Amino acid sequence: MSPKVDPFVQHFRASAPYIHAHRGRTFVIMFGGEAVASKDLRTLLYDVALLHSLGVRIVLVAGARPQIDEALARRGADLRFEGDLRVTDDVALQCVKEAVGATRVELEALLSMGLPNSPMAGARLRVATGNFVMAQPVGVVDGVDYQHTGKPRRVDAEAIRQRLDDGAIVVLTPIGYSATGEAFNISSHDVAAATATALGADKLIGLLEGEGVLDAEGLPPSQLTPDEAEQILRSDRDLGHHVERHLAAAIQACRGGVPRAHLVARQSDGSLLRELFTRDGVGTMVTSETFEGVRAAAPSDIGGILALIEPLEEQGILVRRSQEMLENDFDRFTVIERDGMVVACAALYAYPDDSIAELACLVVHPDYRTSGRGDQLLHYLERQCDAQGLRRLFVLTTQTSHWFRERGFENCEPNELPESRRSAYDHGRRSKILLKPLG
Ligand SMILES: CC(C)(COP(=O)(O)OP(=O)(O)OC[C@H]1O[C@@H](n2cnc3c(N)ncnc32)[C@H](O)[C@@H]1OP(=O)(O)O)[C@@H](O)C(=O)NCCC(=O)NCCS
Structure with a gap:
């Protein structure tokens, strides 16, 4: 009989092929403002720091929807959506700037942590933010003027690559800038998909609120092709706005040449690590590749x-x-x-x-x-x-x-x-x- 192997040692050994495979790869990780507001943000950023220490090049794309809604509510201003898209008037833009600014500071602060008794001890992470995403206005659609709501026009992939080469973690927020010097409110999912595509990233990873896409047995399908994912999006199933936007970004990135997009439930502790370091993962992978x-x-x-x-x-x-x-x-x-x-x-x-x-x-x-x-x-x-x-x-x-x-x-x-x-x-x-x- 073979001697009993300590499960910790067994798991650590089993993750070795993934550690090799992920080193030097570029992952774009997107999450909603809910993650930023949550008490689990620290744990999530510890896992991000761990990935960084294993040589993964990381771009974080943080949403700020609940923070923007709160800022609007504080001013007694209207939350105005047309379909999925926010109409950003002058007051809303002010709220977007406030909320996104605060989100960025929160992330930078936690990523700077290096307390000796935390998993970030000795990590000394560098964070890079900047005007990496150029935007253009959505304009007037079906008679609705979306004002300061924009969409990505171009992502400065070269500038992001330079920051990654320097060993920094790049943090992007749902704001883009135009050649006319204006700021536009853009969807974080659009930023993530456009950035992953422009960078030629190896993975786009979406951290979902709630359970995500579930099959008839109530389990996340482990793999979908972009076409299958699109069928789910077009079906009558109510996945919720958040999951739908993540799934759409995953499809867009895959069709733009990103080999794999992963959708993982954020609230389940360690799900990011389990998705990346176990063969079968825990979430749903959207890919055009033959997995099996x-x-x-x-x-x-x-x-x-x-x-x-x-x-x-x-x-x-x-x-x-x-x-x-x-x-x-x-x-x-x-x-x-x-x-x-x-x-x-x-x-x-x-x-x-x-x-x-x-x-x-x-x-x-x-x-x-x-x-x-x-x-x-x-x-x-x-x-x-x-x-x-x-x-x-x-x-x-x-x-x-x-x-x-x-x-x-x-x-x-x-x-x-x-x-x-x-x-x-x-x-x-x-x-x-x-x-x-x-x-
Ligand atoms: C036999 C073997 C190849 C089947 O692989 P598998 O992927 O599980 O096969 P399938 O999923 O197509 O079929 C599974 C069914 O076979 C049954 N089954 C598995 N081993 C069996 C056996 N030795 N005798 C009878 N039925 C068996 C399972 O109970 C299951 O039945 P169910 O569907 O009613 O639950 C696999 O069990 C195996 O590798 N066995 C050890 C090697 C071996 O014996 N090889 C054959 C000698 S060349």
Whole structure:
């Protein structure tokens, strides 16, 4: 039996591939003014500081909607929205400047903290803010004059990059400036999407208020393509304004070339770290990339295949295969790769003279079983047999015969195997032989 590993050590080791993968990457992290007002802001910024210390280049985009609403209420001024968009008159612009200014100061103050007994001890973070976002007025739409409400016109990506190169965390707020010297109130989601796109960021991360996008079972779908996300946005489902804006920004950024956008519930402690440092994350990822797929194995998969099959060899479920055997046979393997990890594999050995093939080494990683991956691999290999004109498929198994019988395999005798395989049959192992006619 292998010695017991301390869960802390295990988790820390498991996060190592992500630490390597994230170093030097650029993440744009957007959150609402609710996060700034919350008592959890410190914890969130500790996690941001941690990411920064691991070499992640970070741009924070902070919203200020509740703070602006409060400032307006204090002045007894109207909160005026047309659809999703605030109409920013002179009084509202004043409130925006106040609220955004206060938000920025709050963030800068907390990011400057370095108390010895806090996780920020010794962090000495630099914060950079500035006129990075150029804006233009929304103008008059359907007869409504949006006045000082604007939209991003251009993001000075070069200037932001320079600050990131200097090791600073860049903080952006929902204000942009025009060539005429005016300030405009812009949506923080638009700022985040435009900035992530202009920077060619590796990720846009949205920290959601509430639970976010939930599927029929009440869980966040772990992955959506931009098209699927758009269908959700267009459906009748009421996601709430905040989630809808985050989802729209994620779609916009993905279509603008950002490889992955993540939506994570802010209020769940450590969700940002769990999303970034565990394989399956905790939120929803919007991406056009193939996160999981079936494909032919490559030599670089040999380590992953060995890691998958070794525990089963130790239990006697699979026949032992050396690394050398795998190096010779890797091209017979098909794998399912999930975010860079081999989570399932199977090998196909064809006997064309007898129009038959052996399915061997079918393994799904224990964490990913009972989700149809075994079936998926079997169907994939059956189609390959079909393409190669192989009419029957057999498998030798000691403990999994029922799984195969439920999928159309039937017991058969060694004499039904091709001659060369029959002579190599290990009678001591007493494997059951199961055969399935194809087509
Ligand atoms: C057999 C195996 C590949 C199935 O993978 P999977 O991705 O879980 O398969 P699927 O999701 O398509 O099917 C899951 C179903 O198979 C059942 N199943 C799993 N192992 C089984 C076994 N040994 N006997 C009978 N049924 C089994 C599960 O209970 C589940 O049934 P349910 O849908 O009624 O709940 C996987 O369990 C595995 O890797 N086992 C160890 C290796 C092995 O025995 N390989 C075969 C020898 S070559």
